Amino acid sequence: MAALLVCSGLMAFAQTKNSCLDCHSNLPEPLGVSAETYSQNIHAQKGLTCAACHGGDASTDDPEKAMSRAAGWKGKIERKQVPELCASCHADAERMKKYNPSLRVDQFQQYKTSVHGMKWAKGDSKVAVCTDCHGVHDLRAPSDPRSTVHPTNIATTCSHCHADAEYMKPYGIKTDQFANYEQSVHHDAMVVRGDLSAPTCTTCHGNHGATPPGVANVTAVCSNCHVFQAQLFATSPHKDAFAALGLPGCVTCHSNHAIKHPTDEMIGTGPKAVCTNCHTAGDAGATQAEAMHNQLTELAAAIAASDELLGRAERQGMEVSQAKLQAAQAREALLKARVTVHAFRDSELKRDTDAGLAVTRQTHAAGEKAMEEWKFRRVGLGLSVVAIAIALVGLGLYVRNLEQQ
Amino acid sequence: MASPANTIRQWLDERFPLDDIKALAQKKKVPVHRYSYWYFLGGMTLFLFGVQVLTGALLLMYYRPGADEAFESVQFIMTQVQFGWLIRSVHSWSANLLVFMAFAHLFSVLFLKSYRKPRELTWVSGVLLLFLMLGFGFSGYLLPWNTLSYFATKVGTEIPAQIPIIGRPVLLFLRGGEDITGSTLTRLYGFHVAILPAVATLLIGVHLALIQWFGMSVPPGVEAEWQARPEGKREIRFFPNFVLRELMAWYVALGLLGALAALFPWSLGVKADPFASAPAGIKPEWYFLSMFQTLKLIPAKLLGMDGEMLGILAFGVIGGAALLLPFLDREKPFNTRRWIPGLACVFLGYMTVMTVYGWVAK
Amino acid sequence: MxxxxxxxxxxxxxxxxxxxxxxxxxxxxxxxxxxxxxxxxxxxxxxxxPPKLPDLGGDAVLAARVPEMKPNTAKTFRFGTRPGLLVQTASGEYRAMSATCTHLGCTVQYRPDLREIWCACHNGMYDLNGRNISGPPPRPLEAFEVQVRGDDIFVRRKQEA
The missing domain is CATH 1.20.5 (Single alpha-helices involved in coiled-coils or other helix-helix interfaces)
Structure with a gap:
């Protein structure tokens, strides 16, 4: 029913006369806009015509009248005019209410505080304006998976400029952010696991009010989602030490754009450990790191061993579902321990890993019991085969005796 | 003289014709010749049927029919009930051996021409029993309610639906509705544990009574030899000599079943999900594979008829011919002596090739 | 022979x-x-x-008994091979859902103080309908159906309509 209403609503909008397309849908680029492209545009779907941005009169079939300056025709919109043009509606709460009452109207205000907006205000025409991210004639609602600002597409959209070394040259900033982000656990969560709440560029950097976060607030950005880690970090000896050294929080170890899936190798004194960037082998910090690394790997190994044993028992047809259910608790303990690491105190970590190890001891015992049961089955089979063999020999001899009589 | 055992014995004798039964058993002789080994197959089939009855009855203690419970209850038997894995695996393995033995028995009887007068009805009851065993296999296959059995049953019940006019009613009858649902399960369960066992018991009774009545058939060749040289004729008593030997064979079978169950437990698979798409490579049980593969290979249109229809028709004709074989075998006016075993050989070869092909084919 | x-x-x-x-x-x-x-x-x-373990058969699981539940409490029960969570809300209603966090599979718990469901591993929050409301969980918890028969509270998977 609702779909029907929307459909009939769209049809009503579609009937709004938009004579521009009569010609422009047949023109080559850049003047051409096909009817199909335009029909995808959120504005077209809300009943707006080309004239809403370009001015003129879309209701007449006479090109002269339609594109007359008298009718307010503006022709091509210059890049530097774009933010204000969009804001003429999108900053007008009264007008926006008609279309989408829940949409914010502060985008332009925000934009002016962003690096993009500040450079734009100074007359830099290379910086991103609204249409660079949102698209122009095929502008879709952000909830549309084909939209350039849909969560899965945002990083690619930003990369159009920020990964272009030639284009970014005048600004002297790096262009490897997108390549790094693509390797990150966040990208993995978004693209592979399809988790739309996973962070993309705008999650940390903001969207309309894009400002590069200052060193001091990076941890604040991370802690929006990673609350526990941030709380533990705040109690850790690293908090003051990092502050004294002028090091940022999370990114010191996890980097910024290329946040790889953390492993237990990151802590400790091994070749992949980040601790050795500051600590030298033998000092108190390195000893603690080493201990924490061992606690994590010990639990991980115990879980792997118990899983392997239970898997083997299960493949032999043994019942281990109860133990497997229990093994989940050990994995949970390991997950928790990997969070607790951020307090950087081995005594605190030990509590979690010990809880996990206690569970793996039980699951391992259950696995061993299942394997014993499996061996018992074979012994049972052997015994019954022996019994059958004795009976067979007995029968054979008995029949022979019988027939010799 | 008046020991309690004797008293009981006497009491029984007056009320139960035990001695007559003993006399009947002792009267029966089993001929001894170079083909005597084939006589074991029938007894082996009977034994495996007994194993099925016993393990089936045990499985009934825990099994629950129903789309919500069947899989769970079989899982429960396999994992929670002590030795449940053994009982269920033996039931599954024994079912397969049983069908195999029934086929072997049928072909041995066919090649030894044991269906000759006066044993036509023994043959007919035997072929009907084989059909029943296939019915057992088909109905029992769905009972664990796993993906494989679900889709195999779906495909299997669609085959008779191709028959004109009665096809659809047959499908509805088998499925208990349009689709494979919980009602199909309870329906096939009813067949598997009540209707088919009742009919099978009756038929086995008839089959055994007929065998007991007419005695073991001697192959025509051996019979001719014995007629030429009566001193070469040899027999052993059915009881105890033959029975004891049969018992040895049964023991071997039991050991084999135990070993198969312990070393290769019958897997349970994944619970059937009617909304899932059919997994690739769905195949029926091996004893239906030759038919399944034939229907797959048969062209859609053959001789102006629907190919699948033709295939089903052919199965019907073959089944009917098998059932009525003793009446087709006449020395006059056709020389059927040779072409019946020849045809059977061709058929056996075809079945083997198609089964192997169906097994390896994707 | x-x-x-x-x-x-x-x-x-x-x-x-x-x-x-x-x-x-x-x-x-x-x-x-x-x-x-x-x-x-x-x-x-x-x-x-008869085996020691209770029968797993059937699609309904006995999650708890009415006397052991109090308003604004919860109980974890075994639902097949995974844990389930039965919550009695402050208003006395029963809600049941999978207790496996949709983020990384930890077991969630009821927080009487927040009247919400909470995952201790990464501070994920769900409301009492199982909807993920904050933290890392990407999806809601699977909600189950609760049936009270006499003093027994049964939980079963929601049936496909």
Whole structure:
């Protein structure tokens, strides 16, 4: 029913006369806009015509009248005019209410505080304006998976400029952010696991009010989602030490754009450990790191061993579902321990890993019991085969005796 | 003289014709010749049927029919009930051996021409029993309610639906509705544990009574030899000599079943999900594979008829011919002596090739 | 069978020397028959002993009993191979859902202070309908159906409409 209403609503909008397309849908680029492209545009779907941005009169079939300056025709919109043009509606709460009452109207205000907006205000025409991210004639609602600002597409959209070394040259900033982000656990969560709440560029950097976060607030950005880690970090000896050294929080170890899936190798004194960037082998910090690394790997190994044993028992047809259910608790303990690491105190970590190890001891015992049961089955089979063999020999001899009589 | 055992014995004798039964058993002789080994197959089939009855009855203690419970209850038997894995695996393995033995028995009887007068009805009851065993296999296959059995049953019940006019009613009858649902399960369960066992018991009774009545058939060749040289004729008593030997064979079978169950437990698979798409490579049980593969290979249109229809028709004709074989075998006016075993050989070869092909084919 | 030496032929009466041999055969046969019978009967008898573990059959699980639940509390129960969470809300309603966090699979718990469901691993929050409301969980918890029969609270998977 609702779909029907929307459909009939769209049809009503579609009937709004938009004579521009009569010609422009047949023109080559850049003047051409096909009817199909335009029909995808959120504005077209809300009943707006080309004239809403370009001015003129879309209701007449006479090109002269339609594109007359008298009718307010503006022709091509210059890049530097774009933010204000969009804001003429999108900053007008009264007008926006008609279309989408829940949409914010502060985008332009925000934009002016962003690096993009500040450079734009100074007359830099290379910086991103609204249409660079949102698209122009095929502008879709952000909830549309084909939209350039849909969560899965945002990083690619930003990369159009920020990964272009030639284009970014005048600004002297790096262009490897997108390549790094693509390797990150966040990208993995978004693209592979399809988790739309996973962070993309705008999650940390903001969207309309894009400002590069200052060193001091990076941890604040991370802690929006990673609350526990941030709380533990705040109690850790690293908090003051990092502050004294002028090091940022999370990114010191996890980097910024290329946040790889953390492993237990990151802590400790091994070749992949980040601790050795500051600590030298033998000092108190390195000893603690080493201990924490061992606690994590010990639990991980115990879980792997118990899983392997239970898997083997299960493949032999043994019942281990109860133990497997229990093994989940050990994995949970390991997950928790990997969070607790951020307090950087081995005594605190030990509590979690010990809880996990206690569970793996039980699951391992259950696995061993299942394997014993499996061996018992074979012994049972052997015994019954022996019994059958004795009976067979007995029968054979008995029949022979019988027939010799 | 008046020991309690004797008293009981006497009491029984007056009320139960035990001695007559003993006399009947002792009267029966089993001929001894170079083909005597084939006589074991029938007894082996009977034994495996007994194993099925016993393990089936045990499985009934825990099994629950129903789309919500069947899989769970079989899982429960396999994992929670002590030795449940053994009982269920033996039931599954024994079912397969049983069908195999029934086929072997049928072909041995066919090649030894044991269906000759006066044993036509023994043959007919035997072929009907084989059909029943296939019915057992088909109905029992769905009972664990796993993906494989679900889709195999779906495909299997669609085959008779191709028959004109009665096809659809047959499908509805088998499925208990349009689709494979919980009602199909309870329906096939009813067949598997009540209707088919009742009919099978009756038929086995008839089959055994007929065998007991007419005695073991001697192959025509051996019979001719014995007629030429009566001193070469040899027999052993059915009881105890033959029975004891049969018992040895049964023991071997039991050991084999135990070993198969312990070393290769019958897997349970994944619970059937009617909304899932059919997994690739769905195949029926091996004893239906030759038919399944034939229907797959048969062209859609053959001789102006629907190919699948033709295939089903052919199965019907073959089944009917098998059932009525003793009446087709006449020395006059056709020389059927040779072409019946020849045809059977061709058929056996075809079945083997198609089964192997169906097994390896994707 | 081929060794059958013709029962019709009357063999000479066996010599007394055969007697111990025959006794040995009888003992062997008796032992074999008894032992094998035991090896068949033992599993069957064990099979008939009702198992200790409660029956998993059926699609409804007895999650709790009414007297053990209080408003604004929750209980974790075993739902098949995974844990489930039964919550009695402050208003006395029962809600049941999977207790496996959709983020990384930890077991979630009820927080009476927040009246919300909370995952301790990464601070994920769900509301009492199982919807993920904050933190890393990407999806809601699977909600189950609750049925109260007498004093027993049963939980089952929601049926496909």
């Amino acid at each position: 081929s060794t059958a030496s013709g029962v019709n032929a009357t063999a000479p009466q066996s010599a007394p020397a055969n007697l111990p041999r025959r006794r040995f055969v009888n003992i062997l046969l008796g032992t074999g028959l008894l032992a094998s019978a035991a090896s068949f009967l033992y599993p069957i008898l064990r099979y008939l002993v």
